[in-house]
Amino acid sequence: MSQKPISDFIEKHYLHFNAASLVDAAKGYNKHLAEGGKMMVTLAGAMSTAELGKSFAEMIRQDKVAIISCTGANLEEDIMNLVAHSHYKRVPNYRDLTPQDEWDLLEQGLNRVTDTCIPEEEAxxxxxxxxxxxxxxxxxxxxxxxxxxxxxxxxxxxxxxQFYEIDPANSWMLAAAQKNIPIIVPGWEDSTMGNIFASYCIKGELQPSTMKSGIEYMTFLADWYVKNSEGKGVGFFQIGGGIAGDFPICVVPMLYQDMEMDKIPFWSYFCQISDSTTSYGSYSGAVPNEKITWGKLDMDTPKYIIESDATIVAPLVFAYVLGW
Known part of the structure; x- marks a missing residue:
């Protein structure tokens, strides 16, 4: 019996189009690590609520990820799932909900993310x-x-x-905390915990300065990148679009242009999983080559784009990288 059932299945059946891009990206990820490179993984969307931790936590434990960038929502929602999983409610017929149905969910303290409702009180x-x-x-x-x-x-x-409701091995935040892996959280204020922190500041119970800022995240990332970009360099594996990817990828042109560090290496691998299509002014849908003009990627940087649903694709790529 195969010791790599998922990987073997992918290699046998994923031969064309987006499926082939998935295999190419996964093989490129492994090659990058095998040659001594490090990888940043960025999480947009609701990947924590999609329970990506079931594969991503193991990626962290096995040192397949060196640094993470994520939205404030993904930062907190992994922990919410950890402590309130049994109170989540799935709504498979979410496309059919009326405004009254949505209001009823609100009154039950259920905040809907597509087909999954996060239980406000318990989470x-x-x-x-x-x-x-x-x-x-x-x-x-x-x-x-x-x-x-x-x-x-x-x-x-x-x-x-005392509140754990899932196997803690499936929490990527817990795995990251145990490894003390660096995380970049741009725009953290745009999250539930950010709103709660702001409310304490408004009430005078906390000072805004108690929380370090997004600028301090960028200065930390700049220092980290300089120290970690030698040799094979740092790759960029982007799940979704948005600020989780836009913010950290800019550290390279900032160091080159604004800090005048003309020897700073470009990102040495790039992959984006996105269902955003290329259109007028769409950054999330831009093909990787556009990033060459912004000083983020080099001409020969390995570049992959998988135009598909990240909740389907990311666990498969991680399974391949892990040899599952």
Whole structure:
């Protein structure tokens, strides 16, 4: 019996079109790592609510990921799934919902993401007192941290263990915290936890300065990239579009143009999984070659684009990279 049932199936059947692009990208990912390269993975959309952690956590544990960029929603939603999974509600007929149906979900405290409803009370509120404890403790000690660092502290404190409702091995945030892997979270304020933090600032219970900013994320990333881009360099594996990818990829032209570091390497691998098609002014749908003109990719950087649903494609690529 094959020890790599998923990988073998992919190699046998995924021979053309987007399927072939998936295989090429996965093989390119493995080649990049085998040659000593490091990989950034960026998460947009609702990949944590899609339970990507079932494969992504193992990618982190096996050192297939060196650094992550994600939206504030993905940062928190993995932990929400960890502590409130049994309270999630699936709505398979979501396309048929009326405005009244949507209102009824709201009144039940269910916030819908396509066919999956996040339980507000059990998810957000279960975390709120624990994360506030981290925020307030830092402020009282005169300390400041980045958004993900507070979440790492909360996870590693053990405060949430009593609430775990899934196998903790399937939480990518917990795996990342245990590895202390760097995370970039651009636009963190545009998240539920960001809104909660803002509410405490409005009420005068916290100061905005207790939370480090997006600019501080970029300065951290710039320093990290300079230290990690020698040799084979750093690859860029982008799941979806948006700020999770747009923000970190710009570190290279910033270092080259604004810091005048004319020897800084380009990203040395690029793959994007997206169902956004190329159109007028669409950045998420832009083909990788457009990034050459912005000083992000080199002419000979391996480039892949898989135009498909990331919730289907990303776990398959990860399974291939992991040799499943």
């Amino acid at each position: 957000f509120r279960r975390l709120q007192s624990k994360i506030f404890k981290q925020w307030k403790g830092a402020e009282e000690a005169g300390e400041r941290f980045l958004p993900h660092e507070y979440m790492y502290k909360m996870l590693l404190s053990g405060d949430l263990e």
